[in-house]
Amino acid sequence: DQQVKQNSPxxxxxxxxxxxxxxxxxxxxxxxxxxxxxxxxEGPTFLISISSIKDKNEDGRFTVFLxxxxxxxxxxxxxxxxxxxAVYFCAASRQTGANNLFFGTGTRLTVIP
Amino acid sequence: xxxxxxxxxxxxxxxGEKVFLECVQDMDHENMFWYRQDPGLGLRLIYFSYDVxxxxxxxxxxxYSVSREKKERFSLILESAxxxxxxxxxxxxxxxxxEQYFGPGTRLTVT
Numbered sequence: 001d002q003q004v005k006q007n008s009p010x011x012x013x014x015x016x017x018x019x020x021x022x023x024x025x026x027x028x029x030x031x032x033x034x035x036x037x038x039x040x041x042e043g044p045t046f047l048i049s050i051s052s053i054k055d056k057n058e059d060g061r062f063t064v065f066l067x068x069x070x071x072x073x074x075x076x077x078x079x080x081x082x083x084x085x086a087v088y089f090c091a092a093s094r095q096t097g098a099n100n101l102f103f104g105t106g107t108r109l110t111v112i113p
Numbered sequence: 114x115x116x117x118x119x120x121x122x123x124x125x126x127x128x129g130e131k132v133f134l135e136c137v138q139d140m141d142h143e144n145m146f147w148y149r150q151d152p153g154l155g156l157r158l159i160y161f162s163y164d165v166x167x168x169x170x171x172x173x174x175x176x177y178s179v180s181r182e183k184k185e186r187f188s189l190i191l192e193s194a195x196x197x198x199x200x201x202x203x204x205x206x207x208x209x210x211x212e213q214y215f216g217p218g219t220r221l222t223v224t
Contacts, residue, residue, distance in 0.1 A: 002155075009153070032211050043117070043203055043215030044156070089155060093211050100146075100171070101213060105155040 003027045004092050006104035014112050019077040021107050023090030026071065030092040034101065035064060035075050038087045047088075048075070051095070080111045116140070117216035119204055125222045132191040134219050136204030142214075144207045145187035147171075147179060149200040150218070156203065162187055194223045 005024045013019045023033075031052040036044035050057040050064045050073065057064050063076045077084055090104040120135035138145065144163050148156040148171075158171030160179040168179050176198060180188045187206075191198055199222050205213040 043217050046212045103156040105153055
């Protein structure tokens with residue numbers, strides 16, 4: 001049973017515009033969320049995270065928003081650049097106990113120059 | 114910088130062979146993980162380890178085993194490779210934080 005879901009397998013955006021990647025989760029015990037970026041033939045790299053005590057976290061062009069009541073988070077990239085083209089994975093965890101990551105299925109972002 | 118290395122980038126094995134995938138991290142991390150990545154399925158956890166000689170099953174352990182004899186090294190073993198184990202295998206490590214650091218992956222093809 002997929003506890004973290006990314007319902008859009010792909011997204012195309014023009015360079016300079018905003019990219020919005022969405023993620024939903026079902027387990028209300030999750031209290032820490034992460035986004036990873038993956039280029040082909042490379043391992044995922046950590047991008048940004050957010051704790052459930054916050055509803056927004058920003059790092060340069062990347063902002064993650066968390067809506068706990070809706071069990072939904074989103075990653076905003078603005079402005080989008082061609083180098084952002086990659087697969088983005090959402091992941092969730094619990095901060096106490098075994099903090100394994102539960103990953104979504106990924107969204108392939110293509111930024112068109 | 115954290116460095117996680119995996120022994121092979123690409124591997125081709127025959128059905129029934131025993132396959133060893135090696136992972137080494139250089140940051141003295143306690144925790145190490147093995148995942149497989151398949152299209153449309155994301156990353157799925159096979160096994161993990163929180164300490165030397167300790168191992169825990171993840172979501173899809175069937176057909177796999179692991180070994181952690183030293184803190185920096187975590188091995189994934191396919192006892193008898195099958196075609197449905199053709200996949201990208203990713204190793205990761207972490208310290209007390211939740212963020213995991215990944216190796217470059219091993220693309221395994223079983224024919």
